[in-house]
Amino acid sequence: MTPAENRHLPADGLWSIGQLAERAGVSVKTVRFYSDRGLLPEAARSGGGHRRYGPDALDRLRLIRSLRTLDLSVPDVSRVLDGDGREDVPEDVLEDVIAGQLKEVGSQLAALRWREAALQLLTDCATPQERAERLRLVGAVSTPPGTAALARFWRCWLPARLPSRVVTAVVDRAVPVPPDAPTPAQVLAFARLQDFVTAPCFVSGPRAGTDYGQPEVHASGKGYRPAVLYEGLPEAFELAGPDVRAGRAPREGEALDCFVAVHAAALNRRDTPDFRRTLHRMLAAEPRIDRYWQLASEVATPPAETARPTPGSIDNWLRAALSSSNPPMAH
Structure with missing residues (x-):
């Protein structure tokens, strides 16, 4: 979190779910989704039972969004977050997750290239009979x-x-x-x-x-x-x-x-x-x-x-x- 964002914290040092969502540029529904799945722990609850978040929640929410932008699954995001700064979790958790994602993307690209070549194969046919056989x-x-x-x-x-x-x-x-x-x-x-x-x-x-x-x-x-x-x-x-x-x-x-x-x-x-x-x-x-x-x-x-x-x-x-x-x- 930047110094300017820190100066705008409420007196009790906690944000409501709406304040956090506004500063992160996401919807309240998004913050609630990550909270419900344990990715974004709330610091406390107000007297009326509303969620309150500490200053570290903004950086964590931004990290979650960055990881999700890379199309990491919620379980993989959880693995990365759980390993962040913990001595009992291997430091290469993020590297493992990224490697797995690269493998998946490579498979998707290979599938697209095979589809493209197959479509070209069906385009380059001399007769309807040849196209039917190739199909x-x-x-x-x-x-x-x-x-x-x-x-x-x-x-x-x-x-x-x-x-x-x-x-x-x-x-x-x-x-x-x-x-x-x-x-x-x-x-x-x-x-x-x-x-x-x-x-x-x-x-x-x-x-x-x-x-x-x-x-x-x-x-x-x-x-x-x-x-x-x-x-x-x-x-x-x-x-x-x-x-x-x-x-x-x-x-x-x-x-x-x-x-x-x-x-x-x-x-x-x-x-x-x-x-x-x-x-x-x-x-x-x-x-x-x-x-x-x-x-x-x-x-x-x-x-x-x-x-x-x-x-x-x-x-x-x-x-x-x-x-x-x-x-x-x-x-």
């Missing part, structure tokens, strides 16, 4: 979008009884993070990706040996060790990553050797020329989810940039390297 796709996506459907797809697609830490690691690598400021093309790619993973053939549960099903190594009862496969593949992908990013042709080398060794360990085999030929045939016959990886790449990469390698594109590179190292046998 169906984007209408099924929340804003900002969540990735729960994508995670469920991987948890269903991966083999049963895989250790939870391995499942978590695979999901983290395979599920793209939706961009905060997407282009219309990225919105469409994400909508198509969600539509892909929620197709009936996936929701009902993929099975080994079926279209869009699981690889043979996922099948139980054959002595396969899929946990070994999924724990070892990241190393092979890491080794092959630089070649894929540089656009180099698939080739033999350390990355392919690691890739084959991991599959051999998972299948309880040794890495021999005969095993490599067998592995090549096995992988060539496996069901594919290339559509997933293509869309995941489009979600993660703006159209003007070079596509970023995904686990799927690196896996394809390694399979091509295995194929080139196993030429068809002469008849």
Whole structure:
């Protein structure tokens, strides 16, 4: 409170609710609202039962208004006020509240950017049929979008009884993070990706040996060790990553050797020329989810940039390297 405001205090040093409201530039209803919620304690009551407020109430009311202007909730304002000057309350209460508010605002901005890109996507349509199809796709996506459907797809697609830490690691690598400021093309790619993973053939549960099903190594009862496969593949992908990013042709080398060794360990085999030929045939016959990886790449990469390698594109590179190292046998 300023010295001038202090000079205008009544003789008893207390303001009525109307006097406090007038000096703070708010309505009596506002002062009463904050008082009733414990944010603005009254100093006393008059003989007629009217609320009276001390000189510190004006500064506190101004602080409350400042915090509310930042759209802080009443409970958050209460946390800040309770922590003001108290030794038993952490000094970073305000910082925590502001950080939470920034996170919420960021989420709101991301939602607005997704809505804007989705609207632009619907504007840029060549035909009514294309607009109707895009509307169906984007209408099924929340804003900002969540990735729960994508995670469920991987948890269903991966083999049963895989250790939870391995499942978590695979999901983290395979599920793209939706961009905060997407282009219309990225919105469409994400909508198509969600539509892909929620197709009936996936929701009902993929099975080994079926279209869009699981690889043979996922099948139980054959002595396969899929946990070994999924724990070892990241190393092979890491080794092959630089070649894929540089656009180099698939080739033999350390990355392919690691890739084959991991599959051999998972299948309880040794890495021999005969095993490599067998592995090549096995992988060539496996069901594919290339559509997933293509869309995941489009979600993660703006159209003007070079596509970023995904686990799927690196896996394809390694399979091509295995194929080139196993030429068809002469008849």
